[in-house]
Amino acid sequence: MNSAKIIDRTFSIAPMLDWTDRHYRYFARIMSKQALLYTEMVTTGAILHGKGDYLAYNEEEHPLALQLGGSNSVELAKCAKIASDRGYDEINLNVGCPSDRVQNGRFGACLMAEPELVAECVDAMKQVVDIPVTVKTRIGIDDFDSYEFLTQFIDIVQAKGCTDFTIHARKAWLNGLSPKENREIPPLDYERVYLLKKDYPHLHLSLNGGINSIEQMKSHLEHVDGVMVGREAYNNPFILSQVDSQLCGIDASVMTRAEVIEQMMPYIERHLKQGGRLNHITRHIIGLFQGLPGSRNWRRYLSENAHKQGAGIEVIKTAFSKVEL
Numbered sequence: 001m002n003s004a005k006i007i008d009r010t011f012s013i014a015p016m017l018d019w020t021d022r023h024y025r026y027f028a029r030i031m032s033k034q035a036l037l038y039t040e041m042v043t044t045g046a047i048l049h050g051k052g053d054y055l056a057y058n059e060e061e062h063p064l065a066l067q068l069g070g071s072n073s074v075e076l077a078k079c080a081k082i083a084s085d086r087g088y089d090e091i092n093l094n095v096g097c098p099s100d101r102v103q104n105g106r107f108g109a110c111l112m113a114e115p116e117l118v119a120e121c122v123d124a125m126k127q128v129v130d131i132p133v134t135v136k137t138r139i140g141i142d143d144f145d146s147y148e149f150l151t152q153f154i155d156i157v158q159a160k161g162c163t164d165f166t167i168h169a170r171k172a173w174l175n176g177l178s179p180k181e182n183r184e185i186p187p188l189d190y191e192r193v194y195l196l197k198k199d200y201p202h203l204h205l206s207l208n209g210g211i212n213s214i215e216q217m218k219s220h221l222e223h224v225d226g227v228m229v230g231r232e233a234y235n236n237p238f239i240l241s242q243v244d245s246q247l248c249g250i251d252a253s254v255m256t257r258a259e260v261i262e263q264m265m266p267y268i269e270r271h272l273k274q275g276g277r278l279n280h281i282t283r284h285i286i287g288l289f290q291g292l293p294g295s296r297n298w299r300r301y302l303s304e305n306a307h308k309q310g311a312g313i314e315v316i317k318t319a320f321s322k323v324e325l
């Protein structure tokens, strides 16, 4: 079921292809009850014509937003309805991904140049669901990187009732840079997102890009409504254990890493019993001890053993015993 309570949008974990799958999301949820979790981008084609179930998730993951990739309003509306019926709490449209594959399908960041089409898509989805329909975008694309270009995009899309935007505070170069380079090379311009919030105080704006500490999150939250964190939440996941108390004002005690592992165990056992491989989960928890002296032993033991045929829960126990806390 869609969560009845209002979603806390102070902190979210970014959609990341191949990274924020349901195993990672389950793991993240153990450390933060408040974080809004995003799926990896799922294309309308995969949902409507694919063979697998691309919308499967664990109930514990709520609040959970589905990120859709597409630009056909009829197909997007169909997918939004399916997702809402499956209990997702939000639908997010990807207007930020610069990969070639995505551009060929005419969706992702290249849609920034077609704000009317984005507005039509948002409108079509909003017509068929009661949950929020939101947009994740960038501050610009290619040579269209003026503040006016960004505000024109926002104006046209908000006119169709979109009130929540996440802005990755760097533009995308659609030709010449790989998706990875497009997350690193174009410079971050936080001031532009702050200005957007000043000019559009009625919108809920989340800032994304390059955030890697709780202190930075707090500082951004003085200017915008929310922060979305991607790579740091994945590579150094234990940072999530501070989110509820430090950012969301929840009086929660911070759990230990040992407790996180303990809470993951029944989930991993269930996964193995259902025929799943251990490394499908361990790949996501490998950063848990990031920054601690024992981190290398943990990583190494998991990488060398979790992929082996028949690897079971004891691999995690042994890896943990090798960590010096």
Ligand SMILES: Cc1cc2nc3c(=O)[nH]c(=O)nc-3n(C[C@H](O)[C@H](O)[C@H](O)COP(=O)(O)O)c2cc1C
Binding pocket: 014, 015, 016, 017, 018, 019, 040, 041, 067, 094, 095, 096, 097, 136, 168, 183, 208, 209, 210, 211, 228, 229, 230, 231, 232
């Ligand atoms: C491995 C990986 C996959 C990503 N996949 C998506 C995606 O599916 N949809 C999307 O909107 N952004 C995607 N992104 C971009 C992130 O959502 C985010 O905007 C970007 O990493 C900047 O945030 P960060 O500096 O906190 O990582 C991806 C990023 C990474 C590292």
